[in-house]
Every structure is written in structure tokens, then in C-alpha cells.
Amino acid sequence: MLEKMFNPNIVAVIGASRTKGKVGRAVLENLMQNSDLKIIPINPNVDEILGIPCYHNIMDVPDDQKADLAVIVVPARMVPTSVGECGKAGIKNIIVISAGFKEAGVEGARFERECVSLCDQYGMKMIGPNCLGIIDTASGLNASFAANMAYEGNIAMMSQSGAICTVTLDWAERIGVGFSKFISLGNKAVLAENDFLELFENDPSTAVIAAYLEGVKDGPQFIKIAQRVSKSKPIIIVKSGRTSVGSRAVSSHTGTLAGSDAAYNAAFKQAGIIRADSLEEMLDYSRAFSVCPLPEGRNIAIITNAGGLGILTADACYNSGLSIASFEEATVEKLREKLPPAANFYDPVDVLGDASADLYVHALDSVLEDINVNGIIVLLSPQSMTDVPGIAEKVAEKIKQSKKPILCNFAGGNRIAAGEEVLNSYGIPNYSSSERAVASMNALCNYQSIKNRKQDQPEIQDFDTKFARSFIDGAASQKRRTHGLESMDILKAYDIPVVDSRIAKTLPEAINAAEEIGYPVVMKIVSPDISHKTDVGGIRLNLKHADDVERAYNSMMSDVHRYMPDARIAGVQVQKMLSGGKEVIIGMNRDPQFGPLLMFGLGGTYVEFLKDVSFAVAPISADEAKHMVSSIKTYPLIAGVRGETPADINSIIDALMKISQLVMDFPEILEFEINPLMVMQDGEGCVAMDVRFTLDS
Structure with missing residues (x-):
């Protein structure tokens, strides 16, 4: 697909310059290092540059000299015109080195959108804008303004930062490290990391793939491609922005814990990517892979x-x-x-x-x-x-x-x-x-x-999606984003066991519900405005008779009104009190890059303080669900320690896969959480005790 991008016969430089120190001059000089390459400088003000005949416009170049690749180094405001002229001239590959696009503000973003539209119109592939360019040592191409040509080697490198490119090239020159291809991604307006992963996969001169990324353009496709590529070639990535904080407010434990970096860690692990914590580590690992057997x-x-x-x-x-x-x-x-x-x-x-x-x-x-x-x-x-x-x-x-x-x-x-x-x-x-x-x-x-590793595919099960759809549509029609205990029916639609419970709007209804369920019972506040019930006194446990229910009801209402006087109270939920199980949490937060990010950990009120959780991007296979459960530090507490009977781990795995399918089936669910999921002894299953989800507004 990109053969002529990296192995062209003719290259046009739009914005070629005679002036030493100009990018258009540096690109031209680098291209001239390959004596087999025909170069066509484009500059409206001169007739030759460095002894090479110059055309005033790419449209003036005869058809028999049509370029395989055009490198554009004119000011940003002129780039859309140049891209359009390349399209009219039949050029299919372009590199836009010029800066001043979406990274520079509103006007630059408009220029970038125009370039993308023109590439779509003419079927062109574009690297950049705002990039250093590319190097291919096998073909001898240096279509960049880097200070030096890379040595030939078997490491393919792509970077979202031009500065990281120049630093890496300088380091590599000093110690003699070679590359097969070297790509500055820039703004990734058209071609991005997924395109180059596929390129490297099929490149016989590439044995190792290294990358510096600040983000990915299509997260789900990135995982899919990397899972395949990593089976044959190691992928080492250093990802910056590890401490960034999400801009959207979150209401669940999952949302609090599932920062952007957790999503990248999970995605990289599932994709078979080796994550480096620094540029130094990325280069260390790449060198080891380039020379060592496994x-x-x-x-x-x-x-x-x-x-x-x-x-x-x-x-x-x-x-x-x-x-x-x-x-x-x-x-x-x-x-x-x-x-x-x-x-x-x-x-x-x-x-x-x-x-x-x-x-x-x-x-x-x-x-x-x-x-x-x-x-x-x-x-x-x-x-x-x-x-x-x-x-x-x-x-x-x-x-x-x-x-x-x-x-x-x-x-x-x-x-x-x-x-x-x-x-x-x-x-x-x-x-x-x-x-x-x-x-x-x-x-x-x-x-x-x-x-x-085995690459199992997620199992698609047959659930009552029509009921779940009607339930979610009904919840959305209520014009509120967050839904809690009243949402247990959505779990039933996906065959997840739920605790026997009733919603009561009054004290007499609460007593009747307790009598029907059978003591002991638990009472929880039902409110669309309360995320964490324990924090406001919204839970009462082990109620053994009607007097307990009455006292609990009155004291709970008093506490909730004191802590959150403006909260809307829809009533209480009365549930069967269960004991003897282990409390775990299953959650989901929809990541903007990768989609549904599942979370698993010990449940209850301490999950945010313990932070002993694991993540995976949905959909997940049974093996990935098993890994989520076994990778938390407190896994021995679930598996059974010092003679304890183990919890029913298979039921947790089953619940994780069902939630995975639920959140894939309904993309409007932004956050989802079962906390706690009470897991009984091995063979006795699990029961959802509380649920909460947030819909896209």
C-alpha cells in the first residue's frame, strides 16, 4: 500500500529553497544523498536549486516525470492548495512537514481538515502535518530535515514527536545503532500508527518495532492489529502523558480508578505490546531485540x-x-x-x-x-x-x-x-x-x-437484549444520567444472579418487603443523586425484625437529609442479608480511546483506598477474564488461604464476560458498576448486591 511512499523513484519537494538553514533546503540536501533518486524542486521564484532544474508549480511537471512522493514544506496557509494540486497532478503519497495546523489553534485545525478532505477526494496517503519526515535505509530515502541519515538496521521507529526523532537519531549515530524505517508521525491527520504497524509487519527489513506515542487514533483497531503483529515481531512503546487527568467528572469507583494510563496499560497488555517507562528503556529493549535470540x-x-x-x-x-x-x-x-x-x-x-x-x-x-x-x-x-x-x-x-x-x-x-x-x-x-x-x-x-500466548476470542452469548434495550431506553427517557438499585433487572437480562430485593417508598412498604423476603435484611437508600451510600449513612445491615426496620428507616432518612438535604429520595431497597461470601467489584468506564474499560477488584467500601484492581478492554475472552481475577494482589484471599474454602472464581469469570458483552451491546452506557458482587464458596455461585450505571446524556 505504501511501497512508493518509502521507495519512490521520483520525489517532488514543494517549497524547496536555496537558502541554507531553511527546511526546504535541508530536505532537498537529504534527498540528494541518494544518487539513484530523481528530485524535482518546486519553487515559484527560481529556475534551479543546487544545480537541479526547478518547476514553479507541481502542475507544470510533465506526466512522464510525475512524482511518486511529494514533500511539502510551504507555510501552513498554503498547504491545502499544494495538497489539492498534488491530487490533480495524480500524486498519491505526500508528506507535510509544515507546522501550524491543529496544534496551533482554530485556523490551523481548519487547514488540517481541508488537507484531509482533499486526500479523501483524490485518494492520497499523507504523513503529517507538523512532522520531521521519514527515512528508509533499505531504499536510501531520507525525506526529512533530520541532521543525519540513519544507519541501516532492523529496528523500525515511529514517533509522534519530531524532537524525540532527532534525539534518537543523534543517539543512534553516536553508538552505531541502525534502523530499517524511521517515521515522524506528526499530527496523524491521515496515516497513523495503525497504518505503520501493518507496514512494519510486512517489511522484511524490520525485525523490531519501536514507538513513542502520545495517543492512538483508533484504539480498538490498534489492539486488533497489534495483537496480530506482536505474534511475529516485538512492539516496544513508550507512552507519554501517564499522569493526565480525565476531563469528564466520574461518579463510580471504576471511573475514579480508571484513568487514561490504566486504559493504555490494559490495551498494551492485551495487544502483546511491551511498554517502556522511558525513552531510554525503549531504546534499551529495542537494541536487545535487534541482536539477541529469544x-x-x-x-x-x-x-x-x-x-x-x-x-x-x-x-x-x-x-x-x-x-x-x-x-x-x-x-x-x-x-x-x-x-x-x-x-x-x-x-x-x-x-x-x-x-x-x-x-x-x-x-x-x-x-x-x-x-x-x-x-x-x-x-x-x-x-x-x-x-x-x-x-x-x-x-x-x-x-x-x-x-x-x-x-x-x-x-x-x-x-x-x-x-x-x-x-x-x-x-x-x-x-x-x-x-x-x-x-x-x-x-x-x-x-x-x-x-x-493463546489468542482466544470472546464468546458471544444469547441474552435478552430486547428487554435490556427497553430498560435502558426507559432509563434514558427519565432525563437523568445515573441509575442505581432500581436497575437490577438489567443484570437479570444478562443472566447475572441478583439478590432478592424490593423497592419501598414508605416505611410500611419497607416492613412488608422485609417480611416477604425474610429476615435478616439490608436496607439501602434509593436516590439518583447519591453515588456512595455509605458516605451519607444510606445503608443499614442485619435488620432482624420489624422494629429494626422501623428504627433503621427513620435514622437513615435523617442521616441522608442531614448529609445531602437536596438529594431526591425515591425510597429504599430492602434486600436479603447474605453472609459467608467474599465481596468483589466489577466495573466499567468507557475510555475515549479504547472504549469499555473493565475493572475487577475486592469490593465493598475500601476499593478506592486499596486500589488493588485490574483492568482489561472489552470484549474479553475467558482467559483474559481469568487473568483479571488472578492478577490482583489480594487474589489469594479469593482463592483461599490457610485452609479457607476458595470462593467460586468461575462465577466471577462468568460475570465478567457477561458484563463485557453488556457494555459492548449498549455503547450508551458510560459507566457501570456492581459493588459488591457477593461471591460464595466454590460451586455456589455469586450474587449482585448493588448496581449503578451512567448513561450518555
Whole structure:
């Protein structure tokens, strides 16, 4: 689809300039680095630039010289005209480097919309506006105003920030890291991350995908594409804006906890994306993937010439979820053959401070053969007798031959610079700390799990959607957004068990309801204005007879009126008092990027304080529902600890999948929450005790 965008024969530069320092000049000079490329400068005021004949308008170019790609660098107000002229000239690929569009205000946003409309009209693909441009090392294309051409490599990089592009390119040039493609996304007016994920998927020169994103354009499609791509190529993304606060007020526990970053974490996990916490991490992980085979397990061997470094690395492995390998006895004996008696022959292997390159090689050979070792981290501290470049040379040769991943931390500064240069010459990263090496090894291990994961599809069940539709339409017709206990019937429509309950508008009705249900009972206030009933005294528990109901009713009304005098009271709900179960919460908050974001955690009144919750983007499969339940820290309390009978976990999974389908079926539900869902012992099911949902206004 984008073949000629990245491998054009003819490129037009609209806004090409003679003036040194102008973007139009920089783009032209970068394109001229490829001698096989025909370049057509466009400038209405000159006839040639840098010895290349110049046309005054793209429309003046003869048909037999029609460009495969046009790079536009004119002022923003002129860009829509240039885009339209490209369309009329039959050009299908354009890059708009110019800034001053939606990022600059109302007028710029109008210019951008005009460009999008013209691209739709003429069937053009556009990168940008407001971008650095693109680089393709396989074709030799540098259609950017970057200060340097990227080295050739197997990492494809896309970035929503032009500054991140220039920083990364400068870093890569210094240490010799190569890229297959380098794309500045800009405002993503037409082409966005989803288009390039698919491009990278089918690009034979790309083995690793890295990205800096500030947001995604089509969240559900992003997950779908990334799930497929990540099975064959690792995707490493650093996402900025982690602490942003949603602009829409939320009323539920789910809404309070489900910030934008929680949605990205859930989406990335489901999509098989490795999330980096910083640009540095993204680059660290990308380099590891670019040169290393994947480990078959999480057992790591450490080889060091300094005991302290080895201990720190072992600690970092443990904290990352990696295991320190237990060697076969044959490995220990082989290490003893050449290492000095004072060395440590168990993991971490300490070859001692005066170790030569040959001793490092012997240790590597011995450990690599051990079937219990899945990956190796090589550490070096520079002693006065340490042959740093010699050791680096030998280690690099072993890394290139190895079928197991080997990562290096040659620690220090000036004393290890020569060794680091040797490693870089082989394309091998040297991590400045053992923690960074461990984090990169952990990323390799995690991706092996991603490749091997099952990708189950969500099950679509047959529910009474007509009843649910009539109920939601009726709720919407009441001209209020939030609906509570009176909404239990919507759960029944999706076969979710609900507690036996009655709504009572008066005290006598409440007593009658309690008699019908049978004591003990619970009484809850019913009000469209009260989100958290406990906070205003709106719940009474364990009412055992009519006198309890009367006292509870009167005191509850008094408390609610004192705390919220203007709240509209629709009555009370009387429910059967249940005991012996575990309280959990199932919620949903509709994320603007990804859609329904499901939440699970321990329920009751403390969920916002504990914040021990998990998230997933609906629709979810049974495996994803299981992962939501098992990934909270307090999962052992549900699964049963110290001889306790486990809760009915399967009923939780079933309820999660049903809620997933409900919120997919009805996109007008913005927030949804069952709190608590009372989960009985294994095999006894679960019961919804309270529900609340918010409709789009």
C-alpha cells in the first residue's frame, strides 16, 4: 500500500529553497544523498536549486516525470492548495512537514481538515502535518530535515514527536545503532500508527518495532492489529502523558480508578505490546531485540569479575521475576577446570578481578552448554590489570555465535570506553547499569511469553437484549444520567444472579418487603443523586425484625437529609442479608480511546483506598477474564488461604464476560458498576448486591 511512499523513484519537494538553514533546503540536501533518486524542486521564484532544474508549480511537471512522493514544506496557509494540486497532478503519497495546523489553534485545525478532505477526494496517503519526515535505509530515502541519515538496521521507529526523532537519531549515530524505517508521525491527520504497524509487519527489513506515542487514533483497531503483529515481531512503546487527568467528572469507583494510563496499560497488555517507562528503556529493549535470540525460559546466569556487581544483578533479577539458574554438576566441574580456586563456581559466577579474556570465554562456554541456563548477563568492572577491549572482543564473538541471549554491563566510564566501542562495532549494546541489562533481559523473556500466548476470542452469548434495550431506553427517557438499585433487572437480562430485593417508598412498604423476603435484611437508600451510600449513612445491615426496620428507616432518612438535604429520595431497597461470601467489584468506564474499560477488584467500601484492581478492554475472552481475577494482589484471599474454602472464581469469570458483552451491546452506557458482587464458596455461585450505571446524556 505504501511501497512508493518509502521507495519512490521520483520525489517532488514543494517549497524547496536555496537558502541554507531553511527546511526546504535541508530536505532537498537529504534527498540528494541518494544518487539513484530523481528530485524535482518546486519553487515559484527560481529556475534551479543546487544545480537541479526547478518547476514553479507541481502542475507544470510533465506526466512522464510525475512524482511518486511529494514533500511539502510551504507555510501552513498554503498547504491545502499544494495538497489539492498534488491530487490533480495524480500524486498519491505526500508528506507535510509544515507546522501550524491543529496544534496551533482554530485556523490551523481548519487547514488540517481541508488537507484531509482533499486526500479523501483524490485518494492520497499523507504523513503529517507538523512532522520531521521519514527515512528508509533499505531504499536510501531520507525525506526529512533530520541532521543525519540513519544507519541501516532492523529496528523500525515511529514517533509522534519530531524532537524525540532527532534525539534518537543523534543517539543512534553516536553508538552505531541502525534502523530499517524511521517515521515522524506528526499530527496523524491521515496515516497513523495503525497504518505503520501493518507496514512494519510486512517489511522484511524490520525485525523490531519501536514507538513513542502520545495517543492512538483508533484504539480498538490498534489492539486488533497489534495483537496480530506482536505474534511475529516485538512492539516496544513508550507512552507519554501517564499522569493526565480525565476531563469528564466520574461518579463510580471504576471511573475514579480508571484513568487514561490504566486504559493504555490494559490495551498494551492485551495487544502483546511491551511498554517502556522511558525513552531510554525503549531504546534499551529495542537494541536487545535487534541482536539477541529469544530465551526459552527465565533462568539467568551471571558472569562477573566483581562480587558486588554480581549480587546487585542477582537482586535485580529477583525483583524482575527472573530466576538465578541452578547449574548442572558438570557445569560446575567444567568451571573448576580453569577458574582459580578462589572463584565462585555457582551462579553468579565470579571469575575474579584479574580475569583474562580467555577466562571469560571459558566461563561463557561452560555456562552456555548448561540446559538450565536460558540467558546470560556478563558483567565487568575495570581493574588496573583488566584487558577491557580484549575481553569485549572475545565476548562479542561469543554473543554473535550464541543461540541464547547474552547481554553486557561493562560498568564504569573512561576505563571501559574502549570495550564499549568494540561492542558497538559488533552492534552489541553495553548497558550502563546491571539493572538496565536485567530489564532488557526481562523484556526478552516477556516477549517469548507473548509469542506463545493463546489468542482466544470472546464468546458471544444469547441474552435478552430486547428487554435490556427497553430498560435502558426507559432509563434514558427519565432525563437523568445515573441509575442505581432500581436497575437490577438489567443484570437479570444478562443472566447475572441478583439478590432478592424490593423497592419501598414508605416505611410500611419497607416492613412488608422485609417480611416477604425474610429476615435478616439490608436496607439501602434509593436516590439518583447519591453515588456512595455509605458516605451519607444510606445503608443499614442485619435488620432482624420489624422494629429494626422501623428504627433503621427513620435514622437513615435523617442521616441522608442531614448529609445531602437536596438529594431526591425515591425510597429504599430492602434486600436479603447474605453472609459467608467474599465481596468483589466489577466495573466499567468507557475510555475515549479504547472504549469499555473493565475493572475487577475486592469490593465493598475500601476499593478506592486499596486500589488493588485490574483492568482489561472489552470484549474479553475467558482467559483474559481469568487473568483479571488472578492478577490482583489480594487474589489469594479469593482463592483461599490457610485452609479457607476458595470462593467460586468461575462465577466471577462468568460475570465478567457477561458484563463485557453488556457494555459492548449498549455503547450508551458510560459507566457501570456492581459493588459488591457477593461471591460464595466454590460451586455456589455469586450474587449482585448493588448496581449503578451512567448513561450518555
